[in-house]
Amino acid sequence: MNQFFGGAAANDPISQFKIKSLLDIDVAGFQLDFTNSTFWMVVGVFLTLAFFGVAASRKALVPSRLQSVGELGYTFIADMIRGISGEEGLKFFPLVFTIFFFILSANLVGMLPFAFTTTSHVAVTATLAVMVISIVIGYGFYKNGLGFLNLFAPPLGDMHPIAKFVLYALLIPIELISFLARPLTLALRLFANMLAGHIILKLFAGFAVMMASAGGLLIFGAVVSFLAGATINALEFLVAFLQAFVFAILTVIYLNDALHPSH
Amino acid sequence: MTAVSYLTAFAADAAAKEPAVFPPLDTWHFPSQIFWTLLLFGLLYFMLSRFILPKLGSTIETRHSTIADNLDEAQRLADEADAGQKALEVRMAEARAKSRETADKARAKIETQINAETAKVDADLATKLDAAEARITHLRDEAMSNVSQIAADATQAITDRFGVKTTTAAASSAVGKALDS
Numbered sequence: 001m002n003q004f005f006g007g008a009a010a011n012d013p014i015s016q017f018k019i020k021s022l023l024d025i026d027v028a029g030f031q032l033d034f035t036n037s038t039f040w041m042v043v044g045v046f047l048t049l050a051f052f053g054v055a056a057s058r059k060a061l062v063p064s065r066l067q068s069v070g071e072l073g074y075t076f077i078a079d080m081i082r083g084i085s086g087e088e089g090l091k092f093f094p095l096v097f098t099i100f101f102f103i104l105s106a107n108l109v110g111m112l113p114f115a116f117t118t119t120s121h122v123a124v125t126a127t128l129a130v131m132v133i134s135i136v137i138g139y140g141f142y143k144n145g146l147g148f149l150n151l152f153a154p155p156l157g158d159m160h161p162i163a164k165f166v167l168y169a170l171l172i173p174i175e176l177i178s179f180l181a182r183p184l185t186l187a188l189r190l191f192a193n194m195l196a197g198h199i200i201l202k203l204f205a206g207f208a209v210m211m212a213s214a215g216g217l218l219i220f221g222a223v224v225s226f227l228a229g230a231t232i233n234a235l236e237f238l239v240a241f242l243q244a245f246v247f248a249i250l251t252v253i254y255l256n257d258a259l260h261p262s263h
Numbered sequence: 264m265t266a267v268s269y270l271t272a273f274a275a276d277a278a279a280k281e282p283a284v285f286p287p288l289d290t291w292h293f294p295s296q297i298f299w300t301l302l303l304f305g306l307l308y309f310m311l312s313r314f315i316l317p318k319l320g321s322t323i324e325t326r327h328s329t330i331a332d333n334l335d336e337a338q339r340l341a342d343e344a345d346a347g348q349k350a351l352e353v354r355m356a357e358a359r360a361k362s363r364e365t366a367d368k369a370r371a372k373i374e375t376q377i378n379a380e381t382a383k384v385d386a387d388l389a390t391k392l393d394a395a396e397a398r399i400t401h402l403r404d405e406a407m408s409n410v411s412q413i414a415a416d417a418t419q420a421i422t423d424r425f426g427v428k429t430t431t432a433a434a435s436s437a438v439g440k441a442l443d444s
Contacts, residue, residue, distance in 0.1 A: 094312035123296035
């Protein structure tokens with residue numbers, strides 16, 4: 001049996017998420033090591049900066065391909081924000097743009113063989129989610145003052161006072177819970193998607209290798225497993241884009257609540 | 264050996280190898296992950312919002328305004344061309360009317376001239392005709408009187424040949440009688 005697991009580290013679908021410290025850094029008792037996760041995050045950020053840096057440096061009236069793709073990303077995010085919260089929402093354009101491309105680059109870098117997927121760690125996605133919600137709450141109170149609390153008690157219009165009271169008694173807890181669930185779902189959706197995708201990829205690839213090395217009729221199983229893995233791989237690219245998009249669009253929707261709290 | 268036994272063996276092996284915490288839930292790296300995520304996100308945000316996005320935005324803005332300007336300019340030139348066309352048409356119509364008027368005037372003038380000339384020539388011809396007719400009548404009368412003279416002479420001569428002496432008056436009256444009958 002052990003021959004199949006000779007390279008146990010390579011076949012085990014979980015060890016790809018293991019964090020290894022590359023450089024020990026201790027600041028005030030906090031262990032802020034530079035890890036393999038950090039390294040690939042740096043790679044993603046660097047690639048994003050390099051791509052848009054080059055795209056922005058070419059200010060041609062008729063854009064080259066690279067400049068065109070860069071501007072496509074710009075208008076894509078800008079149109080998304082405009083569609084949801086109008087021209088007013090554009091003050092958050094750099095933030096949403098950064099969120100989208102930070103996550104997209106991390107997801108796509110994770111698709112490289114042997115690379116680490118930083119977004120498959122709940123610590124990373126939760127940090128981003130909490131940051132977004134903090135900005136929503138902070139900006140909501142800064143702009144609307146206590147009027148931001150209208151978010152939890154939307155106007156009901158003309159209504160009998162008792163009916164109003166009953167409705168609010170039901171509505172406010174629901175709104176509160178749904179608001180509190182936002183950072184949770186935001187963080188878990190991205191985390192779970194990236195984690196599950198990479199586990200499945202690793203499983204199919206591992207099966208293919210195991211069955212192929214077993215030989216005999218299992219070779220066919222290996223072929224099927226490999227093809228399934230390749231298909232899932234294509235799907236994962238879609239998921240990488242989609243999850244970045246979902247995170248960004250939800251960020252815009254939540255920011256829109258801060259801009260216009262009375263729904 | 265079936266695929267199912269591989270799966271179970273695989274799972275058992277994985278479980279044996281990794282009794283430790285599931286890596287994403289391992290807590291030792293949380294401070295590092297949070298710190299580096301915020302730092303790198305901040306860096307990306309700073310670089311993008313400060314340097315890259317304004318440039319990209321201004322390029323797109325410049326393109327939009329250039330295209331809009333060019334369209335406006337094209338519209339302006341098209342309008343100008345239309346106006347020119349209209350002015351040309353007006354002037355063409357004016358010129359046509361003027362030429363028609365000039366032609367009409369010329370025709371009228373020529374017609375009056377022709378009429379005057381024709382009347383003059385007609386009058387001339389009429390007087391000439393009258394004169395000619397008078398002359399012809401005169402000549403015919405003269406010729407006729409000459410004829411009766413010659414006839415009288417001829418009659419006298421013929422009668423002379425027959426040996427009858429006639430007077431000139433008698434011959435003349437006889438000829439007159441013969442001619443009148």
